[in-house]
Amino acid sequence: MLFRNSRQTHRYPVAKIKSIGPYLGGTVESRRYMSAVQMDDGNEVIIYDNEIPEVSYLGVIPATPGYSLARFFLDEDPVFVRRTPILAWFATPDGKLVPATAEGVWDGVQEDQPIEYPDGRVTDGCDGEYPNADEFAQAKLRNQKVLADMNRAQAFTAAADKPEAAS
Numbered sequence: 001m002l003f004r005n006s007r008q009t010h011r012y013p014v015a016k017i018k019s020i021g022p023y024l025g026g027t028v029e030s031r032r033y034m035s036a037v038q039m040d041d042g043n044e045v046i047i048y049d050n051e052i053p054e055v056s057y058l059g060v061i062p063a064t065p066g067y068s069l070a071r072f073f074l075d076e077d078p079v080f081v082r083r084t085p086i087l088a089w090f091a092t093p094d095g096k097l098v099p100a101t102a103e104g105v106w107d108g109v110q111e112d113q114p115i116e117y118p119d120g121r122v123t124d125g126c127d128g129e130y131p132n133a134d135e136f137a138q139a140k141l142r143n144q145k146v147l148a149d150m151n152r153a154q155a156f157t158a159a160a161d162k163p164e165a166a167s
Helices: 049-055 133-161
Strands: 002-004 011-013 017-022 034-039 044-048 059-062 068-073 080-085 088-091 097-101 122-124 128-130
Touching: 068 133, 122 133, 128 133
Parallel strands: none
Antiparallel strands: 002 011, 017 034, 034 044, 059 088, 068 080, 088 097, 122 128
């Protein structure tokens, strides 16, 4: 597994990290959201604090072929699904397994994404498990419609509750 420096110009192997500590250079402002990674060769690499979880995993488990991160583009007709193979699972200090692709943990995106299993099932940390990608997409589309209907109803109610301007 590789991680990038704060400027996204170089990649470094996580296995070569010696320690992670406070960043003491730069401005006072930059010190609040950056950290210094000490590498085993003596070099220091500056990273953003939100990248620390990516370099602090306890172990790596190779993924069984067939698992993918599935990013659903619901605005497309028909719905487009971008599948990215999961190459490994990273063990976190709190006992969770996090998927990693060639682009990094969660495919380099800072949010959880649905996981598609070799048998076609799709799971999402928020919405449960679906038997296949089509049913997952349909459920997401229904949820979007319900939210849109609720927002329209709230807007209508708010408009109806406004007192009329005095003539």
